[in-house]
Amino acid sequence: MRRNPPHWCACHYPMIPQRLLVFALCTLPIAAVGWASSAPLNALASLRFIEVEPAVKLEVVDWGGNGPPLIFLHGWGCDAHVFDSFAPRFTSRCHVYGITRRGAGKSSAPASGYGDERFGRDILTIIDALHLSAPVLVGHSMAGAEMSWLNTHHREKFAGFIYLDAAGPSAFYSELTGDTGHVPFLVGDMRRQLDRLIPGSSELHPKQAAHEIIAALPRLQTALTDWLESMKDFPEPTAEQLRSAPPYLRELSLSLQKYTTLRGPILAIFAVPAETARPPNQPTNVEPVPGSLSQWDAFARGVPSARVVLIPGASHFVFQSHATDVLHAMNAFLDGLN
DSSP: OOOOOOTTOTTTSSSOGGGHHHHGGGTHHHHTSSOTTOSOOOTTOEEEEEEEETTEEEEEEEEEOSSSEEEEEOOTTOOGGGGTTTGGGGTTTSEEEEEOOTTSTTSOOOSSOOSHHHHHHHHHHHHHHHTOOSOEEEEETTHHHHHHHHHHHHGGGOSEEEEESOOSTTTSOOTTSOGGGGHHHHHHHHHHHHHTTSTTSOOSOHHHHHHHHHHHHHHHHHHHHHHHHHTTTSOOOOHHHHHHSOTTHHHHHHTOOOOOOOOSSEEEEEEEOTTOOSOTTOOOSSOOOTTOSOHHHHHHHHOTTEEEEEEETOOSSHHHHTHHHHHHHHHHHHHHHO
């Protein structure tokens, strides 16, 4: 029997589906087991392919419906059809769509062009092609990062943002959460710092760069030590898994961004451990210090406009394991937009 991955593992736990961008090879057996199209295909849905750049077409699922547009964005290892059993529940109030990201499902898989900005621009192109006005985005898992890019750079184009277990550190970065969740960012920062010492880098202050690297090493060492502890029961990737890794994995990992300021109507639903029963961001007289808050507490504190909903005991696919709870939360959020 396969053990469940530790809480921060890629494509499984709420907070860090996006962290697979750096350490996905440790969980490729999980990410590749076939979550794509895990729900039965909705016979009433229509499909089309929209070109977002030359020779790159993305699958768009149209579940129909009446009302303002609602667009579903899938997570890693899936395609838009993962929502086939859930998205149609909103057709009585919205016109509902789903987009299969480049590199997934039946959408084109170019050799390059991966990252939050590119994914976000693909969504903008599809919105323009469909002549949609002020859609609400609903993103699961790694889709949270591209939604945060859109919120940061094009918030005025959207009526709202719904994060389905998608508001991890790659969607909202806070120093108030623990460093284990920051490993991909710390690795990326260290890589950029080390590049400054490579001959020919045009670095004017190599000694200063060396001092900054030395100062950053203890934090990286602690974070990696914690990560190794969390992964101690899991095997190293096999040669076959390395060969089957997506060719764009490196590009994705190097494109990580730190989103710290999100605005506008936002609903963030977190699948949390079953013993988590308190409301997020409980009032306290103690000012939080770095590493002292959970991701959901940090999100509630850092995004005042957001409504944060915790669903104890839910799986990462919260819209499947606790569909009624998610449906209720989303409908209440959509009611508030009208």
